[in-house]
Each structure stands twice: as C-alpha cells, then as structure tokens.
Amino acid sequence: MIITLNELRRSFADLDAAELDRWIGNRWIRPEGRPGAYVFHEIDVARVHLIVELREMAIDDEALPLVLSLLDQLYGVRRQMKLLYKAIDAQPEEVRQTLLVAVRANAAPTDGADADPEGDGA
Amino acid sequence: MEDPYEVLGVKRDASDDDLRRAYRKLAKKFHPDLNPGDRQAEERFKAVASAHELLSDPDKRGRYDRGEIDATGTERRPDHSYYRDFAEGRNGGRYHGGDEEEADDFNDLFENLFGGRFRARSTGGGAGPEIRMRGANRRYSLTVDFLDAINGTTQRLQLPDGKTLDVAVPPGIEDGKVLRLKGQGDPGLGGGPPGDALIEVRITPHPFFKRVGNDLHVEVPVTLSEAVLGGSITVPTRTGPVTMTVPEGSDTGRVLRLRGKGVPAGRGGRPAGDQYVMLKVEVGPGADDAELKAFLRNWAPGHAFDPRRKLGMAP
Numbered sequence: 001m002i003i004t005l006n007e008l009r010r011s012f013a014d015l016d017a018a019e020l021d022r023w024i025g026n027r028w029i030r031p032e033g034r035p036g037a038y039v040f041h042e043i044d045v046a047r048v049h050l051i052v053e054l055r056e057m058a059i060d061d062e063a064l065p066l067v068l069s070l071l072d073q074l075y076g077v078r079r080q081m082k083l084l085y086k087a088i089d090a091q092p093e094e095v096r097q098t099l100l101v102a103v104r105a106n107a108a109p110t111d112g113a114d115a116d117p118e119g120d121g122a
Numbered sequence: 123m124e125d126p127y128e129v130l131g132v133k134r135d136a137s138d139d140d141l142r143r144a145y146r147k148l149a150k151k152f153h154p155d156l157n158p159g160d161r162q163a164e165e166r167f168k169a170v171a172s173a174h175e176l177l178s179d180p181d182k183r184g185r186y187d188r189g190e191i192d193a194t195g196t197e198r199r200p201d202h203s204y205y206r207d208f209a210e211g212r213n214g215g216r217y218h219g220g221d222e223e224e225a226d227d228f229n230d231l232f233e234n235l236f237g238g239r240f241r242a243r244s245t246g247g248g249a250g251p252e253i254r255m256r257g258a259n260r261r262y263s264l265t266v267d268f269l270d271a272i273n274g275t276t277q278r279l280q281l282p283d284g285k286t287l288d289v290a291v292p293p294g295i296e297d298g299k300v301l302r303l304k305g306q307g308d309p310g311l312g313g314g315p316p317g318d319a320l321i322e323v324r325i326t327p328h329p330f331f332k333r334v335g336n337d338l339h340v341e342v343p344v345t346l347s348e349a350v351l352g353g354s355i356t357v358p359t360r361t362g363p364v365t366m367t368v369p370e371g372s373d374t375g376r377v378l379r380l381r382g383k384g385v386p387a388g389r390g391g392r393p394a395g396d397q398y399v400m401l402k403v404e405v406g407p408g409a410d411d412a413e414l415k416a417f418l419r420n421w422a423p424g425h426a427f428d429p430r431r432k433l434g435m436a437p
Contacts, residue, residue: 030216043208043216050155050205057146057153068217071155075209076218078158082210102256102314 003045005031005038012048023051028068126173126186126193134187138178145174155205164204257308257317264289264301264321268328271295272338272360272385279321289321294336294385294392297325330358336385336395343404344368357399359383366399374403 009017023029024038029047031038050071051064059067088099127134130144148170150156157163176193177183185191208214264279274293278286287306295301300322307317332339342357352370356363359380366378377400384395408414430436 041208041213042203043205043211043213046203046205046208047217049202053149053153053155057149071205071209072217075158075206075214079210079214079218098256106254106314 001042002039005040008040008045008048011045012052015048015052020048023048026065028064124169124173124193126176129169129173130177132177136177141174141177145170145178149174155209158206158210254314255311256314257310259317260307260319262287262319262321263324264291265324265326266291266295268326268331268333269360271297271323271325272331272333274386287319287321291323292388294388295323295325297323299323331360333385336392338384338395338397339400340397341400341402343402344372346403346405346408349373349401349403359397368401372401374401376401 003011005020009015009020012020020029024031028051029040029044031040031044033039051068054064054067088096091099127136130136130141130148132140132144136144149167152163152167152170154160154164154167173193176186182191186193209217262279262281264277266275266277270277271291272294274295275291277289277291279289280286287303289301289303291301300320303319303321305316306319309316330340338360340358342355344355347353348355348368349372350370352368352372354365355368356365357380360383364380364383366380368378369376377398380397380399382394383397385392387394428436
C-alpha cells in the first residue's frame, strides 16, 4: 500500500502539516520520490506513528535523532540476523550442528586476550 | 478492562502532570517499537495508551470517576501498525545503512559469509562487534592405487591454489570413504578456527587383484604339467611375490589360501583377511605339440569324464 503526502496528512489529522514537512526535511521520514511527488510506504506511515508517540514520551528534537539512529541500528541488526537465521535454517542438519558447535565454542568464556574487558571476569 | 488509574499506577487524585509523567514512563518501557523482541509489549502499551487517553481528557475522566462510563466504554485509540512490523522486513533497509549512516560491520557480514571472501579483521581497533566463525570445509577427491589402498600409504594432494596436502591413507580403506583432515579447510573468520578438508578416496581397479570384504582374490594360470604333476609356483601378493606349492592333480578352479595376505588387520579389532588363489590351467603352445597329441591319441583315461555333462550342457 502506497499513499501520497496529502493522504498521509489526512490520516494524521492532529499533526501539523509543517511539522510533518520538517520531519521529512530532517530525513527522519524518508519517502520515495521527489519533493512535491512523495510517496509513502507502510513502513513510513508506521514511522510517523512512532515519532508521534516518541514525542508524547517527551523525546524532544534534540534527543529524537539519537533515538531514531539507535533504533535504526537495532532493527538493521535484527533484520540481518533474521536473514542469517533463515539461511542457517535452510542448511542440512550437519551444517547447522557445525554452526551450533562453533557458536557455543565462541560464546564460552575465555581467559586472556579474548576476554571481554568489560566483563566481570575475575 | 483494568482500572486506568491502576494501569498507569497513579492515585485517583493524580494531577495532569502526574498522569503525563506516569504515561511517559510506562510508554518508554512498553512501546512495541522499543521492544522489538517482546510480543507482549504491544498489549501492555495499548493498555497504557488507552488509560492515558481516558484520563487525560477532563470530561471523560470526570464521567469515569462518577461511574457514568467504564474503562471499556471509552474510545480506544485506533489500532495502527507498529514500526517494528516493517523495520525487519524487506523495506527496513531504507532506514538503515542506506542513507546518512555509514555502512557498518554487519553490512559486509553477508558479503563475507556468502561471497566467500574473508576479509582479515584487525583485532586491535575494538570498534564494533567482532565476527568469529569457523572456516568452511573443503572437499577434495584423491585417487589411490589399489595396492596402496590395501597397504596404506601417504599421498600428496595438489590443491587448486597450488598448495599441497600430505594425506595419510590408512590400510584397508574402501572406495568412496571420506578422510577428514582437521583444520585444512578454509581459514576461519576473525580468529575463528579453520574448517576441515574432506577427502573422498577413489580406488583404481587392479589388473588381477579383486577385493571381496577383507579378502583378496587372484586368478593364477598354471601349465598343464604344473596342474597334473604339482609344483612350486610364484604368485603375486599385496606385499610382493611369494612361492606356493600347487598340489599334484590340481584342476582349473581349485582355490588355494594364503593366510593373512588379504587386507591387513586394522582399527576396531579388524582381523587381517586372506588371499585366495584360484588356479586356471592354461595349455598354451603345448596345445599344438606333436608329442602331446601323439600321447593323448594313445591315452586311455582310467575313468570316463565328460566335463560338459557335469554342467548339464550335454545330453
């Protein structure tokens, strides 16, 4: 489902049009197309909801880009982890076992150079 | 529907500021997009948002306090899709890595993993997560001579990248078996251990030895006089020629056994096999020998013998 800027404005009646433009200008919302001919996907609409709700939580313009950036990094990693899970899941049992063993070996606590310096090792 | 005051954790005489603070605190905690892995977060956030919706409207709050409406009678905040429902999907990339942000460590994870190019990572920088993965296994095929496969050998395998591997082939290995050389596969990623080399053994057939289980079978031709009169002959074995005695009066098809000359004893208590020698009488140029012909014309066999009748080939 793709909507235009006017349709987006109608579905956020409480939101000032200039405010929405500012979010697009700040690249907090990144529609497709060019100014005057923007199109918004479901993910963009959901992101407008998210920003509205973050502002209700008193996340101001100073903090908002930081929160969005952290969220984008979190979701980026989750998205790639999902792709990886999917790829691993499609492997033969032998391969998945090999990966499992390797992951467990790497997850095991180690001494010396590999130890996490921030861990409470000793 | 729970009591909205309880949902927000405020007293009934809470001020608008108290309400707003309580809502913000709980929304930050339970907003689904801030809890991508928590499927229950959405329900909890909706309850908090509905409670706030009701109590932040003085008119509705008054009617609720006087018992004119209950919490279910209030207008629910319309459902909408949450960002997390799309952020991990195909379009999610638009807000990650593709715009202002620098491509990060994970972006080339997939190139590294599936493109087969392992970029060496410095361990000193400490920026970003370190990926450690075991290297991939490598499959090779090794052709081994029949007797080398029986006796065991060490054979050099030429790898496509110019390197060589010395492969220890254990005695008695069977065709199609796979040898695993630990750590001889692709190098690991980010300090991970290397993969293994998996080497499938192909055994070339031998011109006169046949393997049956752990025994070796060989057909050895003998002359007419060796068959009739007996004698000492030299036969090949896996360890070289040995002398054996053909008993007097042997015929084609007679099988002699050389104990312990089959597949050597091996792992798992496998006993050594034997070698079976099957004699095959070959008359050779003697078939056209005048003296032999003359002898046979005058020879009256002691007992009549028809080898074809024995097999049912003659009436």
